[in-house]
Amino acid sequence: MATFGSFALLIALALAAYNLLAGGVALRLLATGQPAPITPERLADTARRAGIACFFAVTAAAFALIYSVFTNDFSITYILEHSNRALPGAYKFSAMWSGQEGSLLLWAWLLATYGFVLRLTHKMDVKLYAYAGTILAAVQVFFLAILNFAAPPFALFRGEIPPDGNGLNPLLQYPEMVIHPPMLYLGYVGFCVPFCFALGALMMRYPGEKWIKITRGWTMVTWLFLTCGIFLGMHWAYAVLGWGGYWGWDPVENASFMPWLTGTAFLHSVMMQEKKGMMKSWNVWLIFATFLLTMLGTLLTRAGLVSSVHAFAQSSIGTWFYVFMLIVLGTCIFTYVLQRSHLKSDAHVESLVSRESSFLFNNLVLLVACFVILWGTLFPILSEYVQGSKVTVSAPFYNAVAIPIGLFLLFLTGVGPLLPWRAASLRAIKRNFIVPVIAFWATAIVVLVAGDRPWHDGAFDSGQFYALVAWSVSAAVFAAILSEFLRGGAVIRKQTGSNLFASMVLLTRRNTRRYGGYLIHIGVVIIVIGLAGAAFNRSQEQELGLHDRLAIGPYTLDCVGFSDDSNSNYDSQFALLDVYKGGKKQFQMSPEKRTYLASQQPQTMVAIHSTLEWDLYVVYEGVNPSNGHPIIKAFLNPLVSWIWAGVLLIIFGTFIALAPPITPTTAALRVPVARTVPAEPAMHGGQP
Amino acid sequence: MSSTWGMIAGLILAIAAFVYTFWPENSFASQRQKTRLDYLLERKEQLYENLRDLNFEYRAGKYPEEDYAAQRAVLESEAAQLLSEIDYLQQA
Incomplete structure (x- = not known):
C-alpha cells in the first residue's frame, strides 16, 4: 500500500499542477484573445477535469493510509509512530490526523473534495x-508538494520493523477526537473556496455581486464546520484535560478562533455588499485575511511554531508555509493594487446610527478582537526575536481584553437588527429600543437581587461584574430578536389569519437567511449566558479513604470504592463516588486515571454530571502513596450545559439560513408602490 | 499489497486519470463574458428585495411613516434609474 499511496500522491500532484498551468494559460488566452492550437475553452475543460481526477488520486492515497493503519502495516513509519495493534477501530481513523503527515494528507483530501464539488x-x-x-x-x-517532498506519509521505516507500533497520543483517544479535527479542518480548508472565488472575481473584474451569492452557501457551511470544530475542541478540553475549564487561550485554540472571527465578520459585511454595494475592498481583504489565518492555524498546529496541548506535531515544514503565505499575500496585494478601481463602493454610510454603521462596528470589533488574539499568540515568538527570551501571554491578558470586546459585540448583535438602513430617526430608535432596554434593566435588577455582588467587602469582583453585564445584555439582545419575530409574525398573522406561532414559522420559512441568522444570534446569547457562569465556579480537593466525604455546593461525594483495572490498551485507577443531594443518593460517578501501555503516557478521564444549573465535574488527581487513597478534585461549574445547548441552536439556525426560502403567492399580500417602478408581483407583497 | 501490485495499481490510476482528463469531448461549457445588462438585471433583483424588506419592516412597525416614505422614495428613484438603463440596453 505504501507504493500505491506514494504513487497516488505523485499523480495527484501532477494533475493539480496541470490544472493550475492549463487553467492559467486558458484564462490568459481567453482574456487576451490570442490564437492558439487548442481552443481556450477546451483547454480550460481539460484543466477542470484534471482537478476532478486529482480528487480521486488524493482519495486513493487517503484510502491507502487508512488501509495501512487498519492492517497494522508498521513498515510505514507514520503508522509505526501513531498506531498500535490494540488501538480500538475508531481511533485508528484518528491516527490519520494525529501526526503531521497524516493531517496534511487530510487537508489535501478535504481540499480536493471541495475542489471536486466546485x-x-x-x-x-x-x-x-x-x-x-x-x-x-x-x-x-502547495499541499501535494509538501506531501510528496517534505512530509511523505508513506515513508518506509528503515531497519528491523518492530512487532507493534508506538500507539496513538492518549489525548486523542477520546470519542470527540474522532470528529473534532476533521470538523476543524473542514472549516479551515473550506475558507479556501470563498477565498478563491473572491480572488478570481477580483482578477477578472467580475461585474456585480453574484459571486457573493454563489459563495454564500460555501462560506456558511465552512463557518458552521469551524464553529462545530471549535466547540468540539472546547468540549474535549473540558472533558479530557481535567482542569475544570474549556478555553485556556492556548495558541492552537486561538489559531482556530482567529479565522472564525474574520470569517464571521465576512459573513456579516458581505450582506452590505450584496444589498448596498458597499464595503467591497473591506470584504475582499476580510476573506484574504481569513484564508491566511487558516494557513497560520495549520502552521501553528502542524509545525509546532508555539507550544500547545493541542499541537500534536513538531516539524520543519514551517519554511514551506512561510513561503506559501508570502506568495499568497503578495498575489493578494498585487491583484488588489491592479484591480482596486473595480472595488469602488456604490454607496456610503450616511449616518452613524444606522444598520450599515452597526455592521461596520461589528466588523471593526471582530477585527480588533482578532488582532489582540493574534498579538497575544505571536508575542512569545516576537519577544524571543527581540529580547532573546520567550515571554508567554496568559489567560488574564486575553480575558482583560476579550471579555469587554465580546460584550460590546453582543450589544451590537442586539442593536443591529433594530436599526433601520441608511439613518435612524429618534422616533424609530424610541419605538424599537424600548423593549430591549426594559429587558436589560429588569435582568440587571433580578441578577443583583439574586446575589450577584460585583462590589463586596469594599473590593471589586470583575468576574461577577462581567457576569452581571453579560446576562443583562443577553436579555436585551434576546428581547430584541424576539420582538423581531413577534412583529414579523404579527404581519403574517394579519395576512394569513393563522396563529402567531405558525405565522412566525412561516415568516422564518419566507426569509430563511434573516431569521436563521437571528436563531444563530439567540444561540450566541445562550452561549454567553453559559460562559458568564464561569464567574461563579467553585472547586474542592480532598484525599478520600473508604466512606470519606467531600462536600461541594449542594452535593456530597461519598467514596464507596477505589481500585485498579487493566486491558490490552491501558491500565487504569479509578474511584467510585456516590453523590448525595439533600441527604438523598442521586447518582454515582467514577473518575479515572489511565496509563496507556504503548506510549506509557497518563490520561485523565473526568466524570461529569450535567444539569441546566451546573456541572459537577470530578477529577481523579492521583494517589497518596503512603496509604493508597485517591485524591479527588471536584468542581461545581454553573451553566456550562448552556454553552453546548447554544451551539446546537447555532447549528439549527445555520441550517435554516442555508435552506432556500419559500415564495408567497397570496394576492392579498400586495400593496401598491409608486408608478416609477414597474409592477413586479414579488415586490409588492411587503413580505420578508 | 506488494510493491509490484502497488506499482500496477498506481499505473492504472495514472492511465485512468489521463484518459478522463483528455477524453475528446466536443460539448463543453463556453465562458461567456458577463454583460452590463446581466449586471443590471441582478442589481434590479437586489433593489426589489430591498424594497420588499423595507415594506415589510414598515408593516411590522419598525419605521415611522416619514422615515419609510423617505427611504422608499430613495429606493424607488434608484430602481427607476436602473430600469431605464435596462430598457435602453434591451432596445439597443
Whole structure:
C-alpha cells in the first residue's frame, strides 16, 4: 500500500499542477484573445477535469493510509509512530490526523473534495468557476508538494520493523477526537473556496455581486464546520484535560478562533455588499485575511511554531508555509493594487446610527478582537526575536481584553437588527429600543437581587461584574430578536389569519437567511449566558479513604470504592463516588486515571454530571502513596450545559439560513408602490 | 499489497486519470463574458428585495411613516434609474 499511496500522491500532484498551468494559460488566452492550437475553452475543460481526477488520486492515497493503519502495516513509519495493534477501530481513523503527515494528507483530501464539488458545479458561472478552480489548484499544488517532498506519509521505516507500533497520543483517544479535527479542518480548508472565488472575481473584474451569492452557501457551511470544530475542541478540553475549564487561550485554540472571527465578520459585511454595494475592498481583504489565518492555524498546529496541548506535531515544514503565505499575500496585494478601481463602493454610510454603521462596528470589533488574539499568540515568538527570551501571554491578558470586546459585540448583535438602513430617526430608535432596554434593566435588577455582588467587602469582583453585564445584555439582545419575530409574525398573522406561532414559522420559512441568522444570534446569547457562569465556579480537593466525604455546593461525594483495572490498551485507577443531594443518593460517578501501555503516557478521564444549573465535574488527581487513597478534585461549574445547548441552536439556525426560502403567492399580500417602478408581483407583497 | 501490485495499481490510476482528463469531448461549457445588462438585471433583483424588506419592516412597525416614505422614495428613484438603463440596453 505504501507504493500505491506514494504513487497516488505523485499523480495527484501532477494533475493539480496541470490544472493550475492549463487553467492559467486558458484564462490568459481567453482574456487576451490570442490564437492558439487548442481552443481556450477546451483547454480550460481539460484543466477542470484534471482537478476532478486529482480528487480521486488524493482519495486513493487517503484510502491507502487508512488501509495501512487498519492492517497494522508498521513498515510505514507514520503508522509505526501513531498506531498500535490494540488501538480500538475508531481511533485508528484518528491516527490519520494525529501526526503531521497524516493531517496534511487530510487537508489535501478535504481540499480536493471541495475542489471536486466546485468543479462539478461549474455551470453556475463557467468563467468565474474556471478562475476559482485554477486558484484552488495552486493551493492544492502547495499541499501535494509538501506531501510528496517534505512530509511523505508513506515513508518506509528503515531497519528491523518492530512487532507493534508506538500507539496513538492518549489525548486523542477520546470519542470527540474522532470528529473534532476533521470538523476543524473542514472549516479551515473550506475558507479556501470563498477565498478563491473572491480572488478570481477580483482578477477578472467580475461585474456585480453574484459571486457573493454563489459563495454564500460555501462560506456558511465552512463557518458552521469551524464553529462545530471549535466547540468540539472546547468540549474535549473540558472533558479530557481535567482542569475544570474549556478555553485556556492556548495558541492552537486561538489559531482556530482567529479565522472564525474574520470569517464571521465576512459573513456579516458581505450582506452590505450584496444589498448596498458597499464595503467591497473591506470584504475582499476580510476573506484574504481569513484564508491566511487558516494557513497560520495549520502552521501553528502542524509545525509546532508555539507550544500547545493541542499541537500534536513538531516539524520543519514551517519554511514551506512561510513561503506559501508570502506568495499568497503578495498575489493578494498585487491583484488588489491592479484591480482596486473595480472595488469602488456604490454607496456610503450616511449616518452613524444606522444598520450599515452597526455592521461596520461589528466588523471593526471582530477585527480588533482578532488582532489582540493574534498579538497575544505571536508575542512569545516576537519577544524571543527581540529580547532573546520567550515571554508567554496568559489567560488574564486575553480575558482583560476579550471579555469587554465580546460584550460590546453582543450589544451590537442586539442593536443591529433594530436599526433601520441608511439613518435612524429618534422616533424609530424610541419605538424599537424600548423593549430591549426594559429587558436589560429588569435582568440587571433580578441578577443583583439574586446575589450577584460585583462590589463586596469594599473590593471589586470583575468576574461577577462581567457576569452581571453579560446576562443583562443577553436579555436585551434576546428581547430584541424576539420582538423581531413577534412583529414579523404579527404581519403574517394579519395576512394569513393563522396563529402567531405558525405565522412566525412561516415568516422564518419566507426569509430563511434573516431569521436563521437571528436563531444563530439567540444561540450566541445562550452561549454567553453559559460562559458568564464561569464567574461563579467553585472547586474542592480532598484525599478520600473508604466512606470519606467531600462536600461541594449542594452535593456530597461519598467514596464507596477505589481500585485498579487493566486491558490490552491501558491500565487504569479509578474511584467510585456516590453523590448525595439533600441527604438523598442521586447518582454515582467514577473518575479515572489511565496509563496507556504503548506510549506509557497518563490520561485523565473526568466524570461529569450535567444539569441546566451546573456541572459537577470530578477529577481523579492521583494517589497518596503512603496509604493508597485517591485524591479527588471536584468542581461545581454553573451553566456550562448552556454553552453546548447554544451551539446546537447555532447549528439549527445555520441550517435554516442555508435552506432556500419559500415564495408567497397570496394576492392579498400586495400593496401598491409608486408608478416609477414597474409592477413586479414579488415586490409588492411587503413580505420578508 | 506488494510493491509490484502497488506499482500496477498506481499505473492504472495514472492511465485512468489521463484518459478522463483528455477524453475528446466536443460539448463543453463556453465562458461567456458577463454583460452590463446581466449586471443590471441582478442589481434590479437586489433593489426589489430591498424594497420588499423595507415594506415589510414598515408593516411590522419598525419605521415611522416619514422615515419609510423617505427611504422608499430613495429606493424607488434608484430602481427607476436602473430600469431605464435596462430598457435602453434591451432596445439597443
